[in-house]
Amino acid sequence: MQDDKLKTEIAKLRIIADYDAGRLKPAFHKKTTDYIRSQGLTYQLVIKEAVSHLDTCRYSRGPSPHHWKKDTEVYEFLEYIDSLDMYVKFSVNISSPDGGTQLESYHKAEKDADETWQNNN
Secondary structure (H helix, E strand, O other): OHHHHHHHHHHHHHHHHHHHOOOOEEOOOHHHHHHHHHHOOOHHHHHHHHHHOHHHOOEEEEEEEOOOOOOEEEEEEEEEEOOEEEEEEEEEEOOOOOOOOEEEEEEEOOOOOOOOOEEOO
16 A cells, blocks of 8 residues: 555646646547536646646545556546545556556546555645
């Protein structure tokens, strides 16, 4: 568990660095695209919000292997944004030190954190 926590902290730094360098890309699933449109948000704002709340996220889970992307780990976060619990998922390509980071999910959390989530409080 400690190893996962350390990997998650390193991934958060990587996500922030890729965002700051303009390398973080959206790769949204349908649920996220539908949510963004229903709220009148832009992809740029969603990415900014997801990254800016990483340091204060309440729960995290990962790393998990990506379902179909080789050398890619998935990190999930429950972030409190604008009075809502949001589910946020990033994928990080671990074989590419300067890119390959994507925001895949951003929508209201549908479930509470359970024992599979790391409490960051």
